[in-house]
Amino acid sequence: MIYLGSDHAGLELKKLIQKHLQEKGEKEVDLGAFKIEPPTDYPEIAHEVAEKVVENQGSKGILVCGTGIGMCMAANKHAGVRGANCESKGTVEMSRKHNDSNVLCLGGRVLDTKTALEMVDTFLDTKFETEERHVRRVQKIEKPK
Numbered sequence: 001m002i003y004l005g006s007d008h009a010g011l012e013l014k015k016l017i018q019k020h021l022q023e024k025g026e027k028e029v030d031l032g033a034f035k036i037e038p039p040t041d042y043p044e045i046a047h048e049v050a051e052k053v054v055e056n057q058g059s060k061g062i063l064v065c066g067t068g069i070g071m072c073m074a075a076n077k078h079a080g081v082r083g084a085n086c087e088s089k090g091t092v093e094m095s096r097k098h099n100d101s102n103v104l105c106l107g108g109r110v111l112d113t114k115t116a117l118e119m120v121d122t123f124l125d126t127k128f129e130t131e132e133r134h135v136r137r138v139q140k141i142e143k144p145k
C-alpha cells in the first residue's frame, strides 16, 4: 500500500502521482489535502501518512509540499519512518539502496512532472541492499545517543 499526502502546494503534483500509480495498478490511498483552499498545514498531513506507514509493515508513503522539506521533517519525527527529501532519480535510488527509505518527500514547486514521476517509479522499483553494513547503519538511525 502507498499512502499519499500533500498540502495545498503539493496537491497538483500529488494528483498526477496518484493517477500514475493507478495506471500502474498500484494500491494507493490519498490522506489529503483534497483542496487548495483553505491552505493546509503540511505537518498535519505528514503525521497522518507517517502513522499509516508505521502501522502497516511494508507500506510506503509519498508526501508532496512546496519543497518536500517540511513534510520530511515532520514525517521523520515518527520512529520507523525513513523519509527522504530528494530532487533527483539518483538520490531516490540511493535512499532505497542504502537507507531503506519508506517515505518519499517531493517538492511540487521545484520538480517538473516527468522527473517527479520517474522518481516515484525509482522509489517503488529499487530494493534495499541488505548487506550487513547497510542494515546496521539503518538500525542506528533509530538510536540517537
Ligand code: RB5
Pocket: 007, 009, 010, 042, 065, 066, 067, 068, 069, 070, 071
Ligand atoms: C507552503 O507555502 C510551503 O511552505 C510548504 O508547502 C512546504 O514547502 C514546506 O516545507
